[in-house]
Amino acid sequence: MELTAEQRTIRDVVREFAVEELREGAQEADKTETFPEDLWDGLAELDLTGLTVPLEYGGYEADRVTYALVNEEVAYGQLAVATALSVHCLATSCLSEFGTDEQKEQWLPEMATGRPVGMFCLSEPEAGSNPAEMSTTAIREGDEYVLNGRKQWITNGQRGEVAIVFAKTDPEDDGSVTQFLVPKSTAGVEVGKKEEKLGLRASDTTQLTFDDVRIPAENRLTAEGRGLSAAFHILTGGRVGIAAQAVGVAQAAFDQARTYAHEREQFDAPISEIQTIRHKFAEMATQIEASRGLVHEAARQDDAGEDNRVTAAMAKYFASEAAVDVANEAVQIHGGYGYMSEFDVERFYRDAKITTIYEGTSEIQKEIIARGVLD
Amino acid sequence: MMKVLVTVKEVAEVEEDFVLDGTRIDDRFLEYDLNEWDDYAIETAVQLAEAGDDVEVVSATIGPERCEETIRMALAKGVDRGIRVWDDTLASVDLLDVNAKTEIFNAIIAEEEPDLILTGVQAHDDSFGATGVSVADAAGYEWAAVVNALDLDADAGVAHVRRELEGGVEELTDVELPAVLTIQTGINEPRYASLRGIRMAQRKEIAQQTLDDLGLDEGAVESQITLTDMYEPESESDVELFEGDADAAAASLASVLREKGVGAQ
Numbered sequence: 001m002e003l004t005a006e007q008r009t010i011r012d013v014v015r016e017f018a019v020e021e022l023r024e025g026a027q028e029a030d031k032t033e034t035f036p037e038d039l040w041d042g043l044a045e046l047d048l049t050g051l052t053v054p055l056e057y058g059g060y061e062a063d064r065v066t067y068a069l070v071n072e073e074v075a076y077g078q079l080a081v082a083t084a085l086s087v088h089c090l091a092t093s094c095l096s097e098f099g100t101d102e103q104k105e106q107w108l109p110e111m112a113t114g115r116p117v118g119m120f121c122l123s124e125p126e127a128g129s130n131p132a133e134m135s136t137t138a139i140r141e142g143d144e145y146v147l148n149g150r151k152q153w154i155t156n157g158q159r160g161e162v163a164i165v166f167a168k169t170d171p172e173d174d175g176s177v178t179q180f181l182v183p184k185s186t187a188g189v190e191v192g193k194k195e196e197k198l199g200l201r202a203s204d205t206t207q208l209t210f211d212d213v214r215i216p217a218e219n220r221l222t223a224e225g226r227g228l229s230a231a232f233h234i235l236t237g238g239r240v241g242i243a244a245q246a247v248g249v250a251q252a253a254f255d256q257a258r259t260y261a262h263e264r265e266q267f268d269a270p271i272s273e274i275q276t277i278r279h280k281f282a283e284m285a286t287q288i289e290a291s292r293g294l295v296h297e298a299a300r301q302d303d304a305g306e307d308n309r310v311t312a313a314m315a316k317y318f319a320s321e322a323a324v325d326v327a328n329e330a331v332q333i334h335g336g337y338g339y340m341s342e343f344d345v346e347r348f349y350r351d352a353k354i355t356t357i358y359e360g361t362s363e364i365q366k367e368i369i370a371r372g373v374l375d
Numbered sequence: 376m377m378k379v380l381v382t383v384k385e386v387a388e389v390e391e392d393f394v395l396d397g398t399r400i401d402d403r404f405l406e407y408d409l410n411e412w413d414d415y416a417i418e419t420a421v422q423l424a425e426a427g428d429d430v431e432v433v434s435a436t437i438g439p440e441r442c443e444e445t446i447r448m449a450l451a452k453g454v455d456r457g458i459r460v461w462d463d464t465l466a467s468v469d470l471l472d473v474n475a476k477t478e479i480f481n482a483i484i485a486e487e488e489p490d491l492i493l494t495g496v497q498a499h500d501d502s503f504g505a506t507g508v509s510v511a512d513a514a515g516y517e518w519a520a521v522v523n524a525l526d527l528d529a530d531a532g533v534a535h536v537r538r539e540l541e542g543g544v545e546e547l548t549d550v551e552l553p554a555v556l557t558i559q560t561g562i563n564e565p566r567y568a569s570l571r572g573i574r575m576a577q578r579k580e581i582a583q584q585t586l587d588d589l590g591l592d593e594g595a596v597e598s599q600i601t602l603t604d605m606y607e608p609e610s611e612s613d614v615e616l617f618e619g620d621a622d623a624a625a626a627s628l629a630s631v632l633r634e635k636g637v638g639a640q
Contacts, residue, residue, distance in 0.1 A: 009447065009573050017567050047570035060570045 022077025029202035044114030057108035075248030080202035091118025116161035157206030199350030253330035291319035310372030317365035320355035380489035412495025450576035451568035462585035482589035511555035
């Protein structure tokens with residue numbers, strides 16, 4: 001796909017930032033399970049935290065192709081940071097699309113500069129792929145809504161300050177899911193325990209509980225019952241970004257494996273000359289190119305105003321599965337060293353897996369694709 | 376109003392494995408990027424613009440269309456406008472030497488009349504390391520080379536600079552404006568271009584100029600020097616393993632270092 005000069009430059013600058021800054025601290029952040037706030041400041045200086053904030057509120061208002069390019073490159077550096085960024089972007093997207101002028105004015109200019117950090121609270125312990133089964137409620141009382149419930153796997157849970165929360169206004173009605181804006185400082189919002197994860201360990205993932213949390217009625221971002229379709233709409237946009245992140249992780253694993261295969265000598269020659277290894281690279285490269293192609297096509301469709309739901313799902317499904325495969329082979333190519341945490345591929349292998357799960361599992365993506373091609 | 380001119384160069388970086396073809400390295404082994412020293416010069420200029428009330432920063436380069444990306448990056452970091460000099464005559468020149476660059480930049484200086492000119496100490500690829508000072512001489516400007524700290528007093532028309540000398544010695548010098556400063560790496564921390572900067576840069580002007588536009592002819596870029604050969608020097612490596620406990624190993628290492636001239640007393 002032909003990129004504009006502006007898009008090319010952005011890709012190159014973010015790639016440089018990823019290599020010089022994000023990758024540098026990745027191992028330490030993973031090991032200590034600490035989100036690298038200084039790198040977040042760096043993202044903000046590059047205007048990346050305002051990626052999906054409209055121009056009039058001080059953001060960059062990126063087209064979807066640019067959004068995908070940025071996500072790929074940030075993930076190339078450190079997936080945990082890319083995840084935090086894309087969730088922040090989901091939150092600013094919700095505010096941009098559904099907030100009142102007053103709410104946008106209040107939150108977006110600051111969020112564009114990096115803080116407060118946004119959160120997106122949809123999943124619950126008992127409601128993952130089917131969010132309609134959620135049990136969090138928001139009951140109207142006069143000029144307020146009162147929220148009760150528990151949200152799970154909230155990225156930026158500890159560090160975030162602005163939550164987009166989905167809750168039912170009628171506990172008996174699965175069709176009553178509604179979207180709310182909840183500042184974390186509101187009384188009754190509690191941050192739960194930090195989750196221990198296989199990968200993405202630097203990402204700040206917690207539960208968030210709501211115990212009689214009272215918010216003004218104007219913090220309702222969508223009409224009662226319109227929350228889920230809003231969530232799906234925003235997630236479809238974000239999905240291209242997640243797919244792009246998977247491409248970034250795969251490319252990172254590929255590049256490390258390539259360097260290693262050229263340096264590592266066995267049987268008196270670099271292992272990059274051994275056919276079984278060469279064919280691995282052929283497969284990995286093909287998977288990455290195909291993934292990137294799907295991501296760019298899904299982004300292009302979005303920018304052209306076409307319905308990209310099926311392509312976005314294809315991109316997310318294919319790119320995330322490819323990332324797992326490529327990271328797996330990258331470890332294999334490294335042999336025993338690949339199993340050691342001193343080597344980045346070990347982390348890529350653990351990190352890659354989440355991309356097939358979050359923001360719509362591969363199984364859910366296939367459902368969306370099947371619906372698109374069959375029904 | 377103060378005007379700062381930053382001369383920049385897109386340099387070729389040679390890949391690890393390459394093949395020499397006479398006195399050339401084929402394009403497929405080269406990658407092009409902004410000269411590292413120039414990045415620091417740009418940052419110096421942009422910081423001056425941010426600190427001052429009315430400072431215009433202009434960047435100039437000599438090079439083909441490909442270089443627009445490099446100069447556009449300078450614009451994205453805060454440079455106001457760019458000048459790129461190129462034409463068929465320049466394209467046909469084998470070796471653009473210091474004299475030629477001096478002629479071209481001197482013509483730009485005559486047009487722009489900058490108060491301060493910043494260049495990198497040297498270019499990463501041809502490493503002449505002379506253009507900045509040569510330009511100062513031709514333009515009749517004061518100059519200071521290898522500057523690693525700058526405190527500009529624009530009102531008094533003086534640049535207080537610190538220069539890095541060999542052997543860990545540094546000196547402080549006052550240079551009267553207009554002046555050329557060749558900027559050393561480490562003087563600052565060059566920023567990354569921001570997304571908004573990149574977007575704005577697409578709309579900033581890069582004026583393309585030919586030798587003719589600058590009032591120069593072919594003679595200006597004829598080189599007095601000829602590149603006669605290019606080769607990869609034989610490299611040797613040697614390993615010496617120190618035996619014994621830490622004290623013994625340290626003593627052996629110290630004597631080797633002394634032999635090699637490190638830490639001379």
